[in-house]
Amino acid sequence: EVQLVETGGGLIQPGGSLRLSCAVSGFTVSSNFMTWVRQAPGKGLEWVSVVYSNGNTYYADSVKGRFTVSRDNSKNTLYLQMDSLRAEDTALYYCARGGAIFPPLDYWGQGALVTVSS
Amino acid sequence: QSALTQPPSASGSPGQSVTISCTGTSSDIGGYNYVSWYQQHPGSGPKLIIYEVTKRPSGVPDRFSGSKSGNTASLTVSGLQAEDEADYYCSSYGGSNNLVFGGGTKLTVL
Numbered sequence: 462e463v464q465l466v467e468t469g470g471g472l473i474q475p476g477g478s479l480r481l482s483c484a485v486s487g488f489t490v491s492s493n494f495m496t497w498v499r500q501a502p503g504k505g506l507e508w509v510s511v512v513y514s515n516g517n518t519y520y521a522d523s524v525k526g527r528f529t530v531s532r533d534n535s536k537n538t539l540y541l542q543m544d545s546l547r548a549e550d551t552a553l554y555y556c557a558r559g560g561a562i563f564p565p566l567d568y569w570g571q572g573a574l575v576t577v578s579s
Numbered sequence: 580q581s582a583l584t585q586p587p588s589a590s591g592s593p594g595q596s597v598t599i600s601c602t603g604t605s606s607d608i609g610g611y612n613y614v615s616w617y618q619q620h621p622g623s624g625p626k627l628i629i630y631e632v633t634k635r636p637s638g639v640p641d642r643f644s645g646s647k648s649g650n651t652a653s654l655t656v657s658g659l660q661a662e663d664e665a666d667y668y669c670s671s672y673g674g675s676n677n678l679v680f681g682g683g684t685k686l687t688v689l
Contacts, residue, residue: 496678498625498680505582505668505680505681505682505683506617506625506668506670506680506683507582507680508670508677508678508679508680511676511678519675519676519677521677555624555625557625560678561672561673561676561677561678562611562613562672562676563613563631564630565613565615565627565630565631566615566617566625566627566670567627567630567636569624569625569626570624571623571624572624
């Protein structure tokens with residue numbers, strides 16, 4: 462059974478850092494395209510980043526230079542390092558299998574809530 | 580990259596059909612056949628229901644269908660059922676390894 466479980470969310474002050482984890486079972490993270498998507502409270506979905514199986518990463522302009530995606534193949538886990546956090550980064554962060562082009566985002570986690578507030 | 584435009588709400592009675600539109604530009608929807616649709620029930624993560632404009636993943640009822648004309652994609656839900664009440668989001672490849680989503684449509688089954 463495929464499962465994606467995000468952890469690491471919480472309350473953080475503006476300017477702070479947080480690292481989200483996405484632990485995966487049922488498929489190999491490093492062999493797949495993996496995407497982070499966020500959803501601000503009561504708002505729609507927003508693409509954040511993608512990492513391809515070859516390790517190439519791409520980011521939305523709104524997080525470029527502040528967020529970094531990485532993988533730990535031994536733990537089959539995807540990470541999202543978030544630095545210089547802003548109030549507008551407050552959202553539920555989902556990891557999903559799939560890419561920006563193809564394949565589509567066919568498996569999603571339940572999300573991790575990040576709240577940026579003083 | 581601007582978000583795709585969806586109507587904020589749509590509704591229909593059980594058994595009826597409803598169509599949700601998703602309008603973009605020639606740089607996203609109009610330029611690629613990589614439009615997907617996602618269904619999201621309250622408190623849950625999104626679920627893929629349509630990909631590559633018209634394709635359905637295994638397990639998704641054929642009541643859900645997708646299409647595209649020019650810069651606008653559409654999702655049609657036929658034979659509406661109570662469990663179809665949810666938020667629906669479109670997405671499209673936006674070029675330069677970017678993915679763009681629509682603002683979402685809340686579907687109400689009357």
